[in-house]
Amino acid sequence: xxxxxxxxxxxxxxxxxxxxxxxxxxxxxxxxxxxxxxxxxxxxxxxxxxxxxxxxxxxxxxxxxxxxxxxxxxxxxxxxxxxxxxxxxxxxxxxxxxxxxxxxxxxxxxxxxxxxxxxxxxxxxxxxxxxxxxxxxxxxxxxxxxxxxxxxxxxxxxxxxxxxxxxxxxxxxxxxxxxxxxxxxxxx
Amino acid sequence: xxxxxxxxxxxxxxxxxxxxxxxxxxxxxxxxxxxxxxxxxxxxxxxxxxxxxxxxxxxxxxxxxxxxxxxxxxxxxxxxxxxxxxxxxxxxxxxxxxxxxxxxxxxxxxxxxxxxxxxxxxxxxxxxxxxxxxxxxxxxxxxxxxxxxxxxxxxxxxxxxxxxxxxxxxxxxxxxxxxxxxxxxxxxxxxxxxxxxxxxxxxxxxxxxxxxxxxxxxxxxxxxxxxxxxxxxxxxxxxxxxxxxxxxxxxxxxxxxxxxxxxxxxxxxxxxxxxxx
Numbered sequence: 001x002x003x004x005x006x007x008x009x010x011x012x013x014x015x016x017x018x019x020x021x022x023x024x025x026x027x028x029x030x031x032x033x034x035x036x037x038x039x040x041x042x043x044x045x046x047x048x049x050x051x052x053x054x055x056x057x058x059x060x061x062x063x064x065x066x067x068x069x070x071x072x073x074x075x076x077x078x079x080x081x082x083x084x085x086x087x088x089x090x091x092x093x094x095x096x097x098x099x100x101x102x103x104x105x106x107x108x109x110x111x112x113x114x115x116x117x118x119x120x121x122x123x124x125x126x127x128x129x130x131x132x133x134x135x136x137x138x139x140x141x142x143x144x145x146x147x148x149x150x151x152x153x154x155x156x157x158x159x160x161x162x163x164x165x166x167x168x169x170x171x172x173x174x175x176x177x178x179x180x181x182x183x184x185x186x187x188x
Numbered sequence: 189x190x191x192x193x194x195x196x197x198x199x200x201x202x203x204x205x206x207x208x209x210x211x212x213x214x215x216x217x218x219x220x221x222x223x224x225x226x227x228x229x230x231x232x233x234x235x236x237x238x239x240x241x242x243x244x245x246x247x248x249x250x251x252x253x254x255x256x257x258x259x260x261x262x263x264x265x266x267x268x269x270x271x272x273x274x275x276x277x278x279x280x281x282x283x284x285x286x287x288x289x290x291x292x293x294x295x296x297x298x299x300x301x302x303x304x305x306x307x308x309x310x311x312x313x314x315x316x317x318x319x320x321x322x323x324x325x326x327x328x329x330x331x332x333x334x335x336x337x338x339x340x341x342x343x344x345x346x347x348x349x350x351x352x353x354x355x356x357x358x359x360x361x362x363x364x365x366x367x368x369x370x371x372x373x374x375x376x377x378x379x380x381x382x383x384x385x386x387x388x389x390x391x392x393x394x395x396x397x398x399x400x401x402x403x404x405x406x407x408x409x410x411x412x413x414x415x416x417x418x419x420x421x422x423x424x425x426x427x428x429x430x431x432x433x434x435x436x437x438x439x440x441x442x443x444x445x446x447x448x449x450x451x452x453x454x455x456x457x458x459x460x461x462x463x464x465x
Contacts, residue, residue: 076258
């Protein structure tokens with residue numbers, strides 16, 4: 001196994017970031033699964049941020065969520081809501097830390113890989129939506145404390161579920177497309 | 189899915205002629221001024237200034253109708269939620285209490301709460317025209333040069349321009365895959381059960397991701413072959429040189445930014461403007 005450096009940026013990282021952000025943006029705007037709580041959706045886009053983060057590292061994960069969220073806000077509202085865009089970026093960055101521990105290139109995704117990925121993504125969602133987003137909302141817009149933490153809690157839960165389900169399944173399927181080490185046998 | 193995401197069209201107005209970098213710097217100055225200040229006089233001032241620029245740039249209402257609807261929905265929801273969650277927030281901030289009448293229980297209408305929510309709504313709303321001006325008068329291929337112009341690493345800026353370049357392709361791929369899956373009997377309508385929606389979304393996302401990863405390989409190989417990332421700096425084909433108008437625009441927005449800060453520091457002695465004392 002090659003030694004993985006968390007913060008190295010190659011051309012491939014840049015391209016994966018650009019295209020990943022385009023998918024993130026598309027899903028963020030159009031592919032939302034409605035949840036039982038009214039007026040809220042499971043954002044399938046965070047599954048993409050988790051998947052690309054685990055595959056290409058924290059820089060790619062963070063930029064994908066940041067760029068994708070900022071551009072889709074621009075396209076939908078005319079201006080980004082920076083507090084939530086920054087929180088998205090932070091969550092993507094933390095998802096990307098899974099890059100060092102989860103190896104989908106080896107041909108299969110073990111239970112251990114899946115558990116590590118999910119622990120990291122849950123921590124990322126908690127930090128982003130229960131710390132970063134509410135604090136920025138309070139600092140920038142002086143929103144009421146109980147409102148922003150209630151919104152943050154819902155967002156953390158929803159995003160953790162969609163990142164956990166979609167991200168894990170994508171990693172599992174991607175791993176299956178890679179060739180397993182030692183999968184070729186010499187025929188006697 | 190027919191949404192045209194960035195409906196830039198080139199026109200001959202002073203705003204269109206400015207460099208993308210100028211517009212981005214002005215956008216940042218003015219939005220940061222609005223985000224910092226809680227003084228409704230400054231916010232309304234900036235709002236009128238941006239509406240004037242809006243008029244100068246000859247943006248048609250049809251270009252922004254959808255955005256206006258989204259923003260209005262957001263503002264109304266936020267207004268109602270803020271009140272329901274914290275009806276006394278304004279009283280806490282301004283330190284006085286002028287009650288108009290009691291609605292029910294702990295929910296009463298106070299002047300302070302109304303003023304706080306009005307200020308907050310204006311704060312959200314006044315950023316929108318600024319963003320629209322930047323978005324609709326700047327050629328998307330100029331975004332990257334504008335981003336790297338304010339000191340962001342050109343590699344990150346290049347990622348943004350790749351996003352804009354490949355968004356339509358990915359949107360088309362998504363539509364094709366979605367049609368193909370529907371032809372095979374996948375129910376994409378709202379009639380499908382919620383538990384099936386996740387699965388249905390995945391059945392489109394998986395082929396989309398796998399084909400995109402192939403594409404990442406070929407694009408990054410092509411870029412490597414052309415020597416991308418060899419040097420610390422690069423130039424941009426679409427970057428415009430600065431002219432007199434650009435310097436004036438930057439000076440004006442910097443002045444507005446500083447004036448807003450000065451108003452808070454020297455006149456209000458806080459980020460909030462308090463008319464109740």
